[in-house]
Amino acid sequence: MYAVIETGGKQYRVEVGTELEVELLQAEPGDSIKLERILLVVDGEESAIGHPIVADAAVEADVVRRDRGEKTVSFKYRPKARSRVKKGHRQELMILRITDVKLGKKSAAADKRTADAAAKTERQRLEEAAAKQAAEDAALAAKLAKASAAKAPAKESTAKADAKPAAKAKATAKPAAKTTAKATPAKADAAKTPRAKTQSGAADAKPKNAPAAKPKRATKKDE
Numbered sequence: 001m002y003a004v005i006e007t008g009g010k011q012y013r014v015e016v017g018t019e020l021e022v023e024l025l026q027a028e029p030g031d032s033i034k035l036e037r038i039l040l041v042v043d044g045e046e047s048a049i050g051h052p053i054v055a056d057a058a059v060e061a062d063v064v065r066r067d068r069g070e071k072t073v074s075f076k077y078r079p080k081a082r083s084r085v086k087k088g089h090r091q092e093l094m095i096l097r098i099t100d101v102k103l104g105k106k107s108a109a110a111d112k113r114t115a116d117a118a119a120k121t122e123r124q125r126l127e128e129a130a131a132k133q134a135a136e137d138a139a140l141a142a143k144l145a146k147a148s149a150a151k152a153p154a155k156e157s158t159a160k161a162d163a164k165p166a167a168k169a170k171a172t173a174k175p176a177a178k179t180t181a182k183a184t185p186a187k188a189d190a191a192k193t194p195r196a197k198t199q200s201g202a203a204d205a206k207p208k209n210a211p212a213a214k215p216k217r218a219t220k221k222d223e
Helices: 108-204
Strands: 002-007 010-015 019-023 032-035 038-043 046-049 057-078 083-103
Touching: 002 057, 010 019, 010 083, 019 057, 038 057, 038 083, 083 108
Parallel strands: none
Antiparallel strands: 002 010, 002 038, 019 083, 032 057, 038 046, 057 083
16 A cells, blocks of 8 residues: 655655655654645556545654755845845755554555565474474484494404405415415426437537548548
């Protein structure tokens, strides 16, 4: 719900919670005043137009503080008359905060309080649901952490048990490889040695059926 009011010769559109600057009124800061020159009131699809004001409407406001507007300068100059007039002015203002807009038995402040209460209860319901869900998630996370912690030692023990036979197999495999590596050179030397002997023996030995050597002829040198 909003209304259009008139004060100080000016019109303002206001609703609950609006703060506006108006020209000085007969009131002190902290006072509550009622503005009765209401030109228009709109409530949803319903509206009331004044001729010139709405009869059963009113706007209530609190006086927040007094203030002064910006300085305006007026300068009047008359040529060939040696007349020059300079004046300054700062308008006295008052800050108002609208607290309620009424049209007959309807009140904008009451409607706002009802809406705020409904929104508050809805927010509280959502907060409670969120807190409950968070507690359930925390309980589930703790349960999963315990289960994983219980499984971890069993996996470590099986891994250690599997690692020991593997280590033993590696230890047994290494000496066998060394012995085979050492044995191969000896066999190679042994294999080479008989072959060399047989070859040398075959070269030195004479065949049994070899023909006899021919006698050398006497030459002049021998004589």
